[in-house]
Amino acid sequence: MVWQQKVLILFVTVLVGAVVIACAFLVRPEYQVSSVLRPAAINELDALNRSEIYQLPPGEALIKVGASLESYETRLGFFRANQKLFSKFERPGRTLEQSFEEFNYNSIKLVIPDAKKSGSLSEYIKLEMNYPEGIDGVAILNGFVQYAIASQRQQITADMEVIVKNRLSELAGRLDAARSNYDTDKAARIATLSEADDLKRAQLQDELKALRAQLKTQRGDRVAQLNEAIGIARSLGIQKPATPSSLGEAGSRGSQQVMRTEVNNQQIPLYFMGVDALLAERAALLQRKSDDFAEARIGQIAKELQLLLANREVEILKLRKNEDLFLSGVQPLRAEEVRLRNLNVDMSGLKLVTIDREAIEPLGAVKPKKVLFIIIGLVFGLMLGLVVAFVRGTVQNRREGGLDAALLPRSSSFAKKNLLASVDGK
Structure with missing residues (x-):
């Protein structure tokens, strides 16, 4: 019965496949880029750690940069500083913050692997970004990484300045206390003499x-x-x-x-x-x-x-x-x-992390997967065609069965009349 409706099955399969293929080619492609950060070498942070003001091991520096990458404030600051890169996210009637929310919620994802589960030999942070066609995702991701590193570097520089200033104030206070004690001792000595x-x-x-x-x-x-x-x-x-x-x-x-x-x-x-x-x-x-x-x-x-x-x-x-x-x-x-006044740590060249892999232009889109879409569409069309053919065949069979039942009483009464007529003729 199903085989008798192979044309219908083929038609439904082709129709559904054509719709799915059209959708696959009409859907806006989405691409993905990623960047990997690893801890900086020990010598890169040696000058900072030798200052005895701010201790920053490489692993902790990587964590600080990761926190900066995940920070809402850092992302919003990068979005505001590079609005040309995000012009495609702007929509009429939307504020800057609303456009940023769309980008922040759907686009960038921070991946911190679990060393116990993954068996990684070293710490690293992976940053992934999904973006639609027409947006320079490579420039956005690489720029964002540099912006986050620079932001964290500025934060450390500000922390250093505050710490040095506080320590100088503390030293000045202790020197003033020593002078006060000296003046008191001197006055007491003069008074005693x-x-x-x-x-x-x-x-x-x-x-x-x-x-x-x-x-x-x-x-x-x-x-x-x-x-x-x-x-x-x-x-x-x-x-x-x-x-x-x-x-x-x-x-x-x-x-x-x-x-x-x-x-x-x-x-x-x-x-x-x-x-x-x-x-x-x-x-x-x-x-x-x-x-x-x-x-x-x-x-x-x-x-x-x-x-x-x-x-x-x-x-x-x-x-x-x-x-x-x-x-x-x-x-x-x-x-x-x-020592503190002559402290000279070149914070502009401070390397907090090593960019193990920068974002590069992807070879192809991650969404939609056209081949998979076509296969799924054809399979779904075939299954839908089979279902339609089965339903159609079932309906036809029921109609034919009802017609035969209606014709059967008429044929039996006609046969009886013929039989009676032949008997009477004899």
Whole structure:
């Protein structure tokens, strides 16, 4: 039954195949390009890592670039900076962001393989882009990769500048703290020295005053002793210096002159000096205006007071001009400050990743697959033709069966009439 309708089957198959083939050739072709990024060599990031400011291993740099490639902000920035490349995505009545959404949602895909599942020997990032005919996908993808790398490089440069600035501010703060401590120590040292001088000066002045009072008292006591001795010497008639033995023999021997030597460990009373000597000493004491020469310590005190008029250490401390030279423990801070100010890392030539494969013009479209479309269309047309032929044959059979059933009663009644007529004729 189906074979009898082979023409119908062939017709349906050809018709469906023609429609599918037309669709395959009328659908706008879609192409695909890809780019592969791998970690940069260690020496490419050596200058940055040696700066001791920003540590960036190659694997981490690749992750940062991958995050930049996936960033909505980076993609929108590239879209805005290269609107000529995306003119085909623009539609009347659409905003720039809406046109970008179409591109961002349907076009670019970031592929990060799982090393455990794929068995890859090294890390890499793959970026795929699907685009319709008439768009320069190669320029878009390669430009986007370069834009993302440059964007990440600028971000690292900005981070470096902020870190260096913060560290310089921290060093400046620590140096200011060291200067403040130095000023405090210096002021405390000057105060300590001045206080010590004031204390020493006051002690010496007190000692000088006490010594002068002591000498004055001693002079008064000496005058009193001399007055008493003068009275005794006058009563004894001792006009000139004498000794106890000479005084005893003066009245017994008359004019006999005798020279004696007397050894005595007893102190001879003062009146034996005689009235003349005692009066002379008293007169000298009464005429004395100062007793300072009588005590050697007074001269030494005057010397020490003179030295205390000026503290040379305090003067030197106050005359210091470049006080930063005397700060203690700041040499490492200054060295670090100089190092940071002279830090010269060429960020413009910093290679964050290695572009293992750039996007190139594809050999053919990935969509639609025309051969597959044609095969599927022919198979579907054949199946549809078979179904149509089967349905048509079934319908025809049912109609024929109904017609036979309607004709059968009429033929049987006609046969009966013929049979009766033949019987009657006999």
